[in-house]
Amino acid sequence: MLAREDLTPLKRTPLHGLHLALGAKMVPFAGYEMPVQYAPGVLREHLHTRKLAGLFDVSHMGQIALRPKSGTIEDAAKALERLVPQDILGLAPGRQRYAQFTNEDGGILDDLMVANFDDYLFVVVNAACKAQDEAHLRAHLSDDCIIESLTGRALVALQGPEAERVLAKFCPDVASMRFMDAGPRRVDGIDCFVSRSGYTGEDGFEISVPAESAERLATALLTDSEALPIGLGARDSLRLEAGLCLYGHDIDTTTTPVEAALEWSIQKSRRTGGARPGGFFGENKILAQLASGAPRRRVGLKPEGRAPVREGAPLFVDAASSEQIGTVTSGGFGPSLNAPMAMGYVPTALSALGTRVFAEVRGQRLPLQVASMPFVQNTYKR
Amino acid sequence: MTTLYTSDHEWLRIDGDVATVGITDYAQQQLGDVVFVELPKVGRALKKAEAAAVVESVKAASDVYAPISGEVLEVNDELSGEPALVNADAAGKAWFFKMKIADKSELGGLMDEAAYKAHTA
Numbered sequence A: 001m002l003a004r005e006d007l008t009p010l011k012r013t014p015l016h017g018l019h020l021a022l023g024a025k026m027v028p029f030a031g032y033e034m035p036v037q038y039a040p041g042v043l044r045e046h047l048h049t050r051k052l053a054g055l056f057d058v059s060h061m062g063q064i065a066l067r068p069k070s071g072t073i074e075d076a077a078k079a080l081e082r083l084v085p086q087d088i089l090g091l092a093p094g095r096q097r098y099a100q101f102t103n104e105d106g107g108i109l110d111d112l113m114v115a116n117f118d119d120y121l122f123v124v125v126n127a128a129c130k131a132q133d134e135a136h137l138r139a140h141l142s143d144d145c146i147i148e149s150l151t152g153r154a155l156v157a158l159q160g161p162e163a164e165r166v167l168a169k170f171c172p173d174v175a176s177m178r179f180m181d182a183g184p185r186r187v188d189g190i191d192c193f194v195s196r197s198g199y200t201g202e203d204g205f206e207i208s209v210p211a212e213s214a215e216r217l218a219t220a221l222l223t224d225s226e227a228l229p230i231g232l233g234a235r236d237s238l239r240l241e242a243g244l245c246l247y248g249h250d251i252d253t254t255t256t257p258v259e260a261a262l263e264w265s266i267q268k269s270r271r272t273g274g275a276r277p278g279g280f281f282g283e284n285k286i287l288a289q290l291a292s293g294a295p296r297r298r299v300g301l302k303p304e305g306r307a308p309v310r311e312g313a314p315l316f317v318d319a320a321s322s323e324q325i326g327t328v329t330s331g332g333f334g335p336s337l338n339a340p341m342a343m344g345y346v347p348t349a350l351s352a353l354g355t356r357v358f359a360e361v362r363g364q365r366l367p368l369q370v371a372s373m374p375f376v377q378n379t380y381k382r
Numbered sequence B: 001m002t003t004l005y006t007s008d009h010e011w012l013r014i015d016g017d018v019a020t021v022g023i024t025d026y027a028q029q030q031l032g033d034v035v036f037v038e039l040p041k042v043g044r045a046l047k048k049a050e051a052a053a054v055v056e057s058v059k060a061a062s063d064v065y066a067p068i069s070g071e072v073l074e075v076n077d078e079l080s081g082e083p084a085l086v087n088a089d090a091a092g093k094a095w096f097f098k099m100k101i102a103d104k105s106e107l108g109g110l111m112d113e114a115a116y117k118a119h120t121a
Helices: A016-021 A041-051 A073-080 A127-141 A163-168 A172-176 A211-222 A232-241 A283-292 B025-031 B104-109 B113-120
Strands: A025-029 A032-037 A053-057 A062-068 A096-102 A108-116 A121-125 A145-149 A153-159 A182-187 A190-195 A204-210 A227-229 A296-303 A314-316 A324-334 A339-347 A356-361 A364-371 B002-005 B010-015 B018-023 B034-038 B051-057 B061-065 B070-075 B097-100
Touching: A016 A211, A032 A041, A032 A232, A041 A053, A041 A232, A053 A211, A062 A073, A062 A127, A073 A108, A073 A121, A073 A127, A073 A145, A108 A127, A108 A182, A108 A190, A121 A127, A121 A204, A127 A145, A153 A163, A153 A211, A163 A172, A163 A204, A190 A211, A204 A211, A211 A227, A232 A324, A232 A339, A296 A324, A296 A356, A324 A356, A339 A364, B002 B113, B018 B025
Parallel strands: A053 A227
Antiparallel strands: A025 A032, A053 A153, A062 A121, A062 A145, A096 A108, A108 A121, A153 A204, A182 A190, A190 A204, A296 A339, A296 A364, A314 A324, A314 A356, A324 A339, A356 A364, B002 B010, B010 B018, B018 B097, B034 B051, B051 B061, B070 B097
């Protein structure tokens, strides 16, 4: 059970009433009352998303517009590059990119999606970090940008092989989008922002919709018999099969992007020898690690047996050693993989594929092998 | 044969000095799809209320506690190969283990079916 540490009233998303009507089991998550599952349960919801289409309410996430005071999008892009090690200036209009806010130690304050909407940048951040992210943006970008928290918008994700067909009924243009395309679109006559991205490893879309129209849009998408509402439980097992990080678990202020094996998200232009090397928080550490590696690394881990190895399990080099070498940061059972799976940090010397390590679970040492991720092949439409 | 229940949603079927232990249908519904079951070793002397077995769903691991004290006589190995049996037939084929009843007086603290139904209502 999830323990509530304070008595702050839980917030509700614009789809709260719909969740209750659909029979969701609601739980507290990041200060919100969120659906963890519906009647079919986590396993079936997970498999349905991979087979047909799943609709997720992710309205708890933060949506922020960064508008350049100069009126020139490049100025907003350059400003944001002070906070992330990614190439934002090179992000073309109508495109989206994965990024991380870093701190002075090279740790990750949050991970985010950034889209170029032509005259402003559209940013999506994690629910638990959104107040802190907004303050961080205001503290560092206020000279260059108007920072607008888009609190009047809901966010839904439609994911799975049938997502394109279902969404195209209400917005034919989405069929021509490819992975990581993003921009304003009219969906069923509603002014939305649509991106071809998600958090499941499946092809699919995220749709930002004005709060007052969110229930109408969600209901319209769910009229398709192949689209089912999916809760946070399946969202977590889907993202873990896809090898995607969960902030606060797999990445946090103590892990750098290099340790987290997110080098792929740091473009050449921001690296040593690139057009705009460094210039972000933690640049010394991150650039040095990009050049010569980090002492530890996030890896995929496949338990050799059937027992799931969950978050927090300590890792050891063998069945007897008392010296802990790392920790599992996410772990569970993969319904599509039909096997347990995990990710965690190990010393880089032990990060090669096939390396055997041991996790302690209920007093027993269970063998796992370092495995490639994603655990289940993604189906992005590139 | 008498069936008794614990407030932690285990059932015990009493047959002489042997109790067969499983989790209730209510418990399996709360857990969701079971993907892994860990059973105690045969011969282990269980003390009442200690963790005896583990059931895992996609989401989480939950302990199954020894409802009474006694030695484990037999475990249901079928659950290792087919954990979903717990969802399909919690009160029947998906029994977890059989134990020797060490102290019959411990049965006095358990619920009968009517009391358990009231407990989960």
